[in-house]
Amino acid sequence: MRRIVEVSAPGKLMLFGEHAVVYERPCIVTAVDRRLVVRTSLYPGNKLILNAPDVGINGYESEISRLGRNENLPKGVRFVEQSVVNFFDLYNVSSGVKIETESGFSSEFGFGSSSAVTVATIASLFEIFQMSATKKEIFDLSYKTVHNIQGLGSGFDLAAAIWGGTLYFVTEGKIIEPLEVESLPLVVGYTGIKADTPTLVRKVAELRKTNPKTIEAIFNSIEAVVDGAKMKIKGSDYVGLGELMNENHKLLKSLGVSSLELDTLVKAAREGGAYGAKLSGAGGGDCMIALVPKNRRNEVENAIEDKGGKVIKVGLNAEGLKVEK
Template sequence: MVSISTSAPGKLFLLGEYAVLDGAPALLAAVDRRARVTISDSESGSWQVSAPNLGIVNLALGGDGGLPSGLDAAGRSKLRVFDAVREAVLARAPRPARPLAITMDSGALSRGGHKLGLGSSAAVAVALTAALATALDLDLDREALFRLAEQAHRRAQGGVGSGGDVAASVYGGLIRYSRGAVPVPLRWPEELSVLAVVTGEGALTTRLVGRVADYAAEDPARYRADIARLAGLAERAEASLADPDAFLRLAGDYFSALTVLDTHARAGIVTERHHELHAVAQRVGGVFKTSGAGGGDVGLAFSHSGEPAERLAAALAGAGAAVVPLGFFAAGVHGGSRS
């Protein structure tokens, strides 16, 4: 083996966030910011890992690539996805692993050092699973790759999350995703435009989801009512793609239902800035909503294509909101061949 290179896209939840955790479907789009992994035989004779955007360069690892015993808590946290994927792939590899040098880079999924909520850890998990599987002659079809990467990512995240971000990174494009089901590819209507908008400096997904879980334990009846409201809207998402006006109404209704959930959970999903941008979009015929966990992560602005989209972009710029230059519906995980 000379070198193996893989890449996997980030993602954005268009509709269905939080409800997807309770079995409702979600719409996700892969975006053209990609995590990249390169693997080669180690020239030093021992396992090494580098993650330049995390400040890790040529870290010497233990046997079979295990994290060194002297690594501090911060270093272990940065490499928790790496370690979970390494362990999952090695447990299934058909032959013993030789020492490898591994480089991971997810810097493209952040902005000015702040995360955007594009699913960088999931994209790394997918790209690394694909690269390690190739290096160790583990043959995985797309569904098997998803299952293995999702299992490892869930373990690294402490069991939190829906798996939708992993699915988007594997399958790419626009998908309908439900937990436990194979993702369904969909087509985005040309009549609709979507923009990604910076809303803060990033949010910790596990913290926000954890606060909602606390609310579910404290007031299960009201939580179930809030999630049922979101789930009912999420069930209409796929059909609404056939009618741009219906989709825009649905996106607005979903933001309102998320606001109710957040008010009850006191989680910080919907911020004052989100409400400001929602009002800005509404004044020009568009819709703004949070995406994914919410908080300071990137939000979404929807409108009809053409002149309405230009008007919406101008209104957002006038409100001081930066639009992130993203290509939506990008290809899924790529690479894995030896070069």
């Protein structure tokens, strides 16, 4: 067995299909060039030793047999714990492990730090125990782990962390199709408000229970937008893609998941010359995105910042899961 391994996974940015993807619809997601690193080594005994300074955890330890019982731990720690539990249970391994995490992005932006740390932890365990695994096997175990912690979810952020690039994705990984994308001229604006993804997903689930016909019709419209966006991306039709962004945002507003802050930044970006703009992710806060002509990028960025947003510089279509050493 190897003595120490280092694995990294990227964050993600949702382009099209939020919320509907939880209900058997497609979405389009891209990996961003902010990475989370997990270093894993074997440790004497049967304990997990965890250092995760990005969530304020240093020198945390627990018996492997007691992992997953403390719901008061920071969410990032719970994802690491559950990853270890599920891996050890599935493969019947016995050892102590020491895990250190290092994040290249703040969880506040909504770039998918929970998914990145789950994927990187599970991949590092396969490596440290010298077990081969396909991307789909890593996805399936990661998906189970995320569901153990937060219930509802589609897995698109896990797929982005594993495959990287830009993906057309259907719920639970039924379809994971890499899209050939040269570059998308996107501006990312942060509202300054942290979104509560599980709460927003539950809110939409409740809406669907009380008004199923209306919500399913919205989901069907979002699906049509996603499929249209897939074709526009392939054809590099940015004007058409921007129009679909605007339509997607309108549909998400009708689900009640946007916010005054998001709407303000989206409107500012459009008025600044963007082809189109929308919220990105669960809504309620976090980030919005705008597709911009090259000669209007500065105007759009300034328009977002003039309304109190923060422009986040990220590269898109980034490399997926990677064994660093």
